Amino acid sequence: MEDKRRRWGKFLLEVIVLAALFTVVQYLIATGLLNRYYQINLTLMGINIILAVSLNLINGFTGQLSLGHAGFMAIGAFASVIMTTLLGYPFMIGILAGMLAAAVAGFIIGVPTLRLKGDYLAIATLGFGEIIRVVLQNIDYIGGPAGISGISKMTTWPVLFIATVITIVVIVNMINSSYGRAIISVREDEIAAEIMGVNTTKYKVLAFVVGAGFAGLAGALYAHYFYIIKPETFNFLKSFDILVMVVLGGLGSTTGAVIAAAFITALNVVLQEYAAVRMIIYALILIIVMIYRPQGLLGNKELTRRSFDKIWSGRHVSSANK
Amino acid sequence: MLEFMQQLVNGLSLGAIYALIALGYTMVYGIIMLINFAHGDIMMVGAYVGFFSISILGSNIVVAMIFAMVSCALLGVVIEKVAYKPLRNSTRIAALITAIGVSLFLEYITLYFLTAQQRVYPDSAFPLHKYEVLGLVISNKDIFIIVSAVILMIILQYIIKRTKTGKAMRAVSLDREAAMLMGISVDRIVSVTFAIGSALAAAAGVMIGLYYNAINPLMGIIPGLKAFVAAVLGGIGLIPGAMVGGFLMGVLETLVSGYGSSMYRDAVAFGVLILILLIKPTGLFGKNTGEKV
Amino acid sequence: MSKKGFSKKVALLVLAVFMLAIVAGCGGDKASDKASDGDNKVGDTIKVGINCELSGAVASYGDNARNGALIAIEEINKAGGVLGKQLEPLVRDNQSKTDEAMNVSAALVDEGMVAQIGPLTSGAVAGSTPVMMENQIPLIAPAATANNVTVDEKADKVRDYIFRMCYRDSDQGQRMADFAIDTLKVKNAAIFGSTSDDYAKGLAKYFQEEFESKGGTIVAVEGFMNGDKEFRGPLTKIRGKNPEFIYVPGYYTEVSVLIKQARDLGLSVPIGGGDGWDSPDMVKVAGAEALNNTYFTNHYSVEDPDPAIQSFVEAYQAKHKKAPDSFAALGYDSVKLLADAITRADSADPVKIKEALEKTQDFTGITGKMSIDEQHNPVKNIVVIEYKDGKLVSR
Incomplete structure (x- = not known):
């Protein structure tokens, strides 16, 4: 009884915090206090959070290193724009089409490649990500290398906010479900999981498909904010950008992914004029984090859940001290 | 038929470069099971060292190549000591992510100091001569690249099969702990492996510079990936496998872009990788119990 | 064990300090930039x-165009500026990305620019366009050649605030086709162009259209990708078709x-x-x-004896130790055109500058004499240049 009430209280608090965050930003935008420049970076932050959280499901929780996330983002972006700009359907349909297309692509690529082991899988996904880009560049219907321009701006703050929250909620709930436990068991010990009757291929593909679908969402949001999409934008360096966020935040930590995505976006703003330096810093982050804290800054999964609760509810959960 | 033969010649000289890079990949993988993602970038550094020693120090091509090989051997050892050694007992994914970090680091440090502008190898470093044999065009550069790739492979094979260090390398590759118990210094062997692999990459870098004339900081990425695929194709960990895999990749790519389209060429490389791994993960020459280096 | 942990921590500390130093160093630079901006406001x-694209895939274009633009600004400022005021360049890097181009424009609007030079590529210009249109600030694209840069083809509307300094893809492709047929007298040709950007694809398309409409035959169409270094496969194939021109x-x-x-x-x-x-x-x-x-078709020739061109080439060479390419020349001309428009408008108000740009007639730049047409494209000559023993010769 006590427990149930506490859970309700927590939920209510979450809703209030989120609503407050939403309203404050909405107010700042409406009154023009948050100018265009900051709005752009706020949008990038939201999109990066979606990308990092969804890649974390694959790389962090499932333990399958994918280096082709930008490819799925590209598919989501182009599929959504085909629906909205080229065929004239509403934005909502565009978003769903983008997610669906990316998820289907994730399935088609995931089924053969996920049989591969860790580092081979990484190279294969990197290859597929690049192939997606090259194929898109050679489809004249979507403008070839020039891509599509003149996309209406439909990614408003409410849309972005809701999409980001939904992504986090869906992925967190998935991880905490029985699916999630199966997925994590694959990461912890694939052979043992198999022996215990977990269909590892199924769960790996599932995580891959869900992750790809949300990358598609990020792509759709991206396309409808920046007016123009080109396949070149989604090259493997973009995948590495997302990987840096996941690695920095913690492989298997959703909060970590969120914080790291926000941090990296901000870092990008500070270093706008020093792109080469930015990449050098990214490189150092990858090396240093792997050597000194291979689980990422926010640590392993047990810590994640607890610290997640802490941050989420704004108070200490007693079990944290266990 | 003539056209096909010409395509084969084209493919073999491209393949020789892949083969040289693949040798380094395969050696490192054989010893410490690490995909040294930065291998292509070490090649790039080698190309730059060669460029500067020719254009600034005015050295001839042989000196430039030795200079590049020695500096990259050192670079390889330093990278291994700083970035990879602390990770020798962590997961392979952690090691791969570090390798990606090293790769980005080399690329962008070079970009930062030398700018994105491409550099041009002086043509005088290796003047071109063309030979026409039965309508086939073969240049001295083609011959130089193919012959030096084969010679380097033979030397490598000799080191591994006939010398004490080579024996130790094979031992470490087979069972690191047992090798350690037998009194082999694993650290030293790993360093030697990185030194040799990086030196070969540097040689490939100088050859690319000579062959295509232009070099830039990001030139290592794609050949690096292709060479990795070549190494897997031949059976990763096997010296002759890397060699044959490299030549096969070169010929395959040339044929695909010659008879199909350049667009499919890159897709073919990764398609081959996936097919090989699904059908015969040990590669063309891999035996499950074969000795690996 | 604890010793090892300690040394690890020390190493981490050193690396962290190193990273902070880099960030702080850059931040510091930026802060001082800002400070000097503030000082200049007084003047x-x-x-x-x-x-400009100062890093990323096409960094060299941006680099050269910026260099050209800065030389023009220097010259103008030395001669007393425009309307008695000095021009202050705010140089920003868009990393060759469309979204960063938009981001940079938004930042520049914030800092109070009256007009923007760049970006170089059509894609990045398209990224920047909405911000410029929204804020009613003119943009001069030195080298964006895609036909839809200045015109919204879907709505069939001119983009009010977007101008360009170069001719379009269609003009260039047609010019070379005419040259091949009329001057070189060839009857069949092969096309072997890049397929990874719209610029090269556009050129190939318009070349083919014009070549075929003049009775020529295209015997082979092949493609390569940017970054490729190995072309002998398709070239061997083209050789088999015996084209008279490629x-x-x-x-x-x-x-x-x-x-x-x-x-x-042997081709x-x-x-x-x-x-x-x-x-x-x-x-x-x-x-x-x-x-x-x-x-090749080009905007100007470095070896043109025209004194304006030669003084630009000299200034550029003295400063950057290399010959200026088209990007540099177009960057230079873009600034000169802007200064000319501000003078004619007699005001640095963005809307007035835009109106003056639209009325440009017979402006003489180093890339030729030009007028701006109703679609915001310059009307100017296309030079065909021949390589002769390593020298550029105008045809």
Whole structure:
């Protein structure tokens, strides 16, 4: 009884915090206090959070290193724009089409490649990500290398906010479900999981498909904010950008992914004029984090859940001290 | 038929470069099971060292190549000591992510100091001569690249099969702990492996510079990936496998872009990788119990 | 164990400090930039945004265009500025990305620019366009050649605030086709162009249309990708078709290697291309001999004896130790055109500048004499340049 009430209280608090965050930003935008420049970076932050959280499901929780996330983002972006700009359907349909297309692509690529082991899988996904880009560049219907321009701006703050929250909620709930436990068991010990009757291929593909679908969402949001999409934008360096966020935040930590995505976006703003330096810093982050804290800054999964609760509810959960 | 033969010649000289890079990949993988993602970038550094020693120090091509090989051997050892050694007992994914970090680091440090502008190898470093044999065009550069790739492979094979260090390398590759118990210094062997692999990459870098004339900081990425695929194709960990895999990749790519389209060429490389791994993960020459280096 | 942990921590600390130093260093630079901006406000300058590709895939274009633009600003300022005010360049890097181009424009609007020079590529210009239109600030694209840069083709509407300094893809492709048929008298041709950018694809398309409409035959169409270094496969195939002319639209980084390989394979027919060929690296990579009998359409020729051109070339060479390419010349001209428009408008108000830009008639830049047409494109000559023993000769 006590427990149930506490859970309700927590939920209510979450809703209030989120609503407050939403309203404050909405107010700042409406009154023009948050100018265009900051709005752009706020949008990038939201999109990066979606990308990092969804890649974390694959790389962090499932333990399958994918280096082709930008490819799925590209598919989501182009599929959504085909629906909205080229065929004239509403934005909502565009978003769903983008997610669906990316998820289907994730399935088609995931089924053969996920049989591969860790580092081979990484190279294969990197290859597929690049192939997606090259194929898109050679489809004249979507403008070839020039891509599509003149996309209406439909990614408003409410849309972005809701999409980001939904992504986090869906992925967190998935991880905490029985699916999630199966997925994590694959990461912890694939052979043992198999022996215990977990269909590892199924769960790996599932995580891959869900992750790809949300990358598609990020792509759709991206396309409808920046007016123009080109396949070149989604090259493997973009995948590495997302990987840096996941690695920095913690492989298997959703909060970590969120914080790291926000941090990296901000870092990008500070270093706008020093792109080469930015990449050098990214490189150092990858090396240093792997050597000194291979689980990422926010640590392993047990810590994640607890610290997640802490941050989420704004108070200490007693079990944290266990 | 003539056209096909010409395509084969084209493919073999491209393949020789892949083969040289693949040798380094395969050696490192054989010893410490690490995909040294930065291998292509070490090649790039080698190309730059060669460029500067020719254009600034005015050295001839042989000196430039030795200079590049020695500096990259050192670079390889330093990278291994700083970035990879602390990770020798962590997961392979952690090691791969570090390798990606090293790769980005080399690329962008070079970009930062030398700018994105491409550099041009002086043509005088290796003047071109063309030979026409039965309508086939073969240049001295083609011959130089193919012959030096084969010679380097033979030397490598000799080191591994006939010398004490080579024996130790094979031992470490087979069972690191047992090798350690037998009194082999694993650290030293790993360093030697990185030194040799990086030196070969540097040689490939100088050859690319000579062959295509232009070099830039990001030139290592794609050949690096292709060479990795070549190494897997031949059976990763096997010296002759890397060699044959490299030549096969070169010929395959040339044929695909010659008879199909350049667009499919890159897709073919990764398609081959996936097919090989699904059908015969040990590669063309891999035996499950074969000795690996 | 604890000792090892300790040394690890020390190493981490050192690395963290190193990273912080880099960040702080950059932040510091930026802060001092800002401070000097503030100082200049007192002197009341005219702020010109320079939104260029200084890093990323096409960094060299942005680099050169910026250099050209800065030389123009220096010259103007030395001569007393515009309307008695100095021009103040605000140089920003868009990393060759469309979203960063938009981001940079938004930042520049914030800093109070009256007009923007750049970006260089059509994609990045399209990224920047909405911000410029929304804030009613003119943009001069030095080198964006895609036809839809200045015109919204879907709505059939001119983009009010977007102008360009270069001719369009269609003009260039047609010019080379005319040249091949009328001057070189060839009847069939092969096309072997880059397929990874719209610029080269556009050139190839318009070349083919014009060539075929004039009765020529295209015997082969092949493609390569930017970053490629190996072209002998398709070249061997093209050799089998015996074309009299090969059109190679693309950038010098690939084209130089391609031409060398074509000549090595015994393809000695004339080869043609577009302004992407323009770079001193062409001769360095391909060699003077391989480049004989090749032609490309361009904005101007470095070896033109015109005094304005020669003084620009000298100034550029003195400062950057290399010859200015088309990007540099177009960047230079873009600033000169802007200054001219501000003078004619007699005001640094963005809307008035835009109106003056629209009325441009017979402006003389180093890339030729031009007028701006109703679609915001310059009407000017296209030069065809021949490589002769490593020298550029106007045809």
